[in-house]
Amino acid sequence: MLQSCVRTLLVLALVTCSVHARAQSPSQSRPYLLAFSCLPTSSPYYSGLHANLANIDGCVDAVDWSSIELTKGSYTWGALDNDTNFAPYVGETCGGNLGPAHSCYLVPVIRLVSNTNGYNTSTPSYVYGSGWATHVGAPHALDYAWCSTYEGDKTGSGTADAGDSTTFPAVWELPFSVASENFIAALISHLNGLNTGIGPQILYVRIGYTAGGEAFPICESQLQTIANVTRAQDLFTNYFVPGYAAEALFIKNQSPKMQMEMSVNCGNNLAWCPYNSLPESGDLQADGLGIGNQGLQVGDGSAITNGQETSNGWYADYTTHPNSHWREMQTLKQSCPTGTPPSDCTSEMVQTGSLTDIFPFLTQYANLNSLELYTDDILCTYDSSYNPSGSPTYADCQAAGYPAAFRSYF
Numbered sequence: 158m159l160q161s162c163v164r165t166l167l168v169l170a171l172v173t174c175s176v177h178a179r180a181q182s183p184s185q186s187r188p189y190l191l192a193f194s195c196l197p198t199s200s201p202y203y204s205g206l207h208a209n210l211a212n213i214d215g216c217v218d219a220v221d222w223s224s225i226e227l228t229k230g231s232y233t234w235g236a237l238d239n240d241t242n243f244a245p246y247v248g249e250t251c252g253g254n255l256g257p258a259h260s261c262y263l264v265p266v267i268r269l270v271s272n273t274n275g276y277n278t279s280t281p282s283y284v285y286g287s288g289w290a291t292h293v294g295a296p297h298a299l300d301y302a303w304c305s306t307y308e309g310d311k312t313g314s315g316t317a318d319a320g321d322s323t324t325f326p327a328v329w330e331l332p333f334s335v336a337s338e339n340f341i342a343a344l345i346s347h348l349n350g351l352n353t354g355i356g357p358q359i360l361y362v363r364i365g366y367t368a369g370g371e372a373f374p375i376c377e378s379q380l381q382t383i384a385n386v387t388r389a390q391d392l393f394t395n396y397f398v399p400g401y402a403a404e405a406l407f408i409k410n411q412s413p414k415m416q417m418e419m420s421v422n423c424g425n426n427l428a429w430c431p432y433n434s435l436p437e438s439g440d441l442q443a444d445g446l447g448i449g450n451q452g453l454q455v456g457d458g459s460a461i462t463n464g465q466e467t468s469n470g471w472y473a474d475y476t477t478h479p480n481s482h483w484r485e486m487q488t489l490k491q492s493c494p495t496g497t498p499p500s501d502c503t504s505e506m507v508q509t510g511s512l513t514d515i516f517p518f519l520t521q522y523a524n525l526n527s528l529e530l531y532t533d534d535i536l537c538t539y540d541s542s543y544n545p546s547g548s549p550t551y552a553d554c555q556a557a558g559y560p561a562a563f564r565s566y567f
Contacts, residue, residue, distance in 0.1 A: 188525040189214040189360070190255065190567050191264060192532045193487055195242040205540035206532060207245065211253040212539050212563075215262030215360060217529055218242040219370065221279040222269050222340055229283045232343045237265060243355050255567050262360035264529075267344065269337050270326060272369025275307040282322040284336045299332040301325060302379030316379050325375050327383050328367050329400040338407050345411040360527070361416040361483055363449055364408065366401045371451055372437065373422040393424055393433045402440045409444035416483050418447035423469050430470030438474035447483025447526070448474060454489045455510020458518035472522055487529035488515070494537070494557030497549045506549075513558050516566040538563055 195216035196203045206213075224236035243263050251261035271279040283289050287298040301324040304314040309323030317324075326333050341364065348362065366372040374380055374397055377389045384396050401419070408417050421437040423430040441448045452468035460467045467473070471486065488509050493502035495511040512534065519525065536543040537554035544550045554560075 185526065187256065187567055188519075189252075189262060189527040190535075190563075191262065191360075191527055191529045192216040192535050193529040194218050194532060195246060195263070196532060197241045198245050199241075202532070202536055202540075202543070203245070205536050205543055207249075209535065209539040210246075210249055210251045210261060211258070212255065213261075213535060214252045214255065214259070214527075215264065215358070216242075216246060216532075217264040217266060219266045219268050221271070222267065222337070223279055223281045225344070226281050226340055229281070229289070230339070232340070232347070234347055237347075238351070238354050240265075240355070247355055247358065260358050263355050263358045264360050264527075265355075265362050266370035267362065267364045268368075268370050269340075269365050270328070270368045272371070276309050277307075277323050277325065280322060280326060280333070281336070282320075284332055285320045285322045285326070287320065289336065290332045293331045293335045295331040299330055300327040300383040302327070302376040302383060304376035304379055307375045314376070314379055316382050325368070325380075327380065329384075329396040334400065334403070337404070341404070341408060342411055345408070345413045345417075349412075349414045359415055361418050361447055361485070362413075363418045363420065363485070364404075366397075366404050366419065369451075371420040371422055371449075372397070372401055374424065377425060389424060389426070390429055390432065393429060398433055398436050401437050405437075405440045405444045405446055408446060416447055417445075418449050418483055418485060420449040420451055421469055421471075421474055423466075427466035427468075427470065430466045430473060434470040434474055435477055438478040438480065442478045442480050442482070445482055447485060448478075448480040449485040449487070450474075451487040452489050453486045453515065453519075454508055455514045456508070458514065461518065461522055475523065483527070484523065484525045485527045485529065486519070486523065486525055488512075488531060488534075491531040491533045491548070494549050494553045494559060496556050497553040501548050501550075501553070511557055513562045516562050520566060534559075 190213050192213050195218045196206050218240055220237050225232050227233050246261040249261045250258050252259050268279040271277045285299045290298045298318040298320055300318045302316050303309050303311040303324045307325045363370045368375055381392050384392050386392050405419060421434040423434045438448055450469050450471040454468050457467040461472050490505040490509045492509050492512045493506040537549050537551050538559040541551050
């Protein structure tokens with residue numbers, strides 16, 4: 158109870174007393190607007206995005222570790238350098254309606270573990286094998302978990318160490334940490350020399366500690382079994398947060414020439430934010446890495462006003478450890494513009510809310526370098542032909558006032 162009161166008082170104090178420090182560089186007068194994600198030429202919506210490059214600054218795409226390390230210790234960079242989602246924007250000009258035109262910015266998100274469809278395809282399969290475990294001096298093969306939200310090719314829930322690379326790995330164990338650090342070292346070395354193609358257009362690079370370029374643990378109960386702890390918070394304190402800190406420091410020690418970034422996550426319980434995301438954000442500031450949050454939603458505004466935690470604790474992170482390197486946020490999902498028919502917004506879109514309600518508190522409290530918005534939100538704001546079935550349309554976004562809100566914020 159005392160800890161809860163202290164947290165509430167801390168957030169209230171931050172609301173009333175903080176200077177909204179930044180990360181925007183002196184030459185950056187507004188946040189960059191990035192489409193999440195880049196659309197390839199094969200997309201039916203590519204022409205709509207391409208026609209509106211003047212209304213965005215660039216775009217984001219995910220690249221899997223396994224698409225680069227095709228065999229153990231051998232790195233083939235074509236999946237990054239020749240990424241089919243990035244390729245249409247190489248040499249293109251963006252941002253002319255937002256400020257001075259510039260080359261389209263590109264943001265690779267490096268996924269060490271997959272975050273889609275509850276099935277891991279991002280981690281190379283050898284990392285799960287007994288041979289690799291022996292090579293790195295681990296007592297047994299990599300432990301892994303599966304559960305209802307991340308089953309891989311299993312059913313139900315459980316844990317094992319029998320080499321199933323479709324499951325969620327115990328990322329703190331030696332087989333994973335050694336292999337991922339080897340990959341990260343090779344990645345940064347490659348990026349440091351990438352002076353052509355996508356290289357000059359890369360704005361920053363986000364590397365995940367776990368799923369989807371983020372730090373969120375999935376199958377927490379099963380991971381607790383692997384770690385032999387009874388509380389989820391102990392899983393964070395003793396395994397996830399130290400592992401996260403080690404990765405951040407390792408990235409720093411590779412002397413990257415490009416801005417690197419990691420996301421922060423609290424876990425399933427916002428009450429854990431002071432114990433999880435605050436140490437993570439402190440490490441990022443100390444190690445010269447940018448900070449990302451991939452859960453922005455409309456309820457964050459009222460949370461700040463009421464002295465409560467925001468999604469993944471981003472407000473406390475920004476005010477306790479003002480990141481002077483890079484601040485990035487991404488909405489939880491595509492937004493639900495005010496007035497959109499309820500049948501056209503999923504529950505997660507409703508939770509995300511309307512951008513007309515999000516932009517004002519971002520202006521007041523976040524002072525971002527970049528905001529990654531789902532490409533659907535950009536299309537429904539600027540592409541008059543955008544009329545998908547069962548989700549917000551161009552007409553919905555116009556009625557909600559998105560064009561004016563975008564002009565005001567960006």
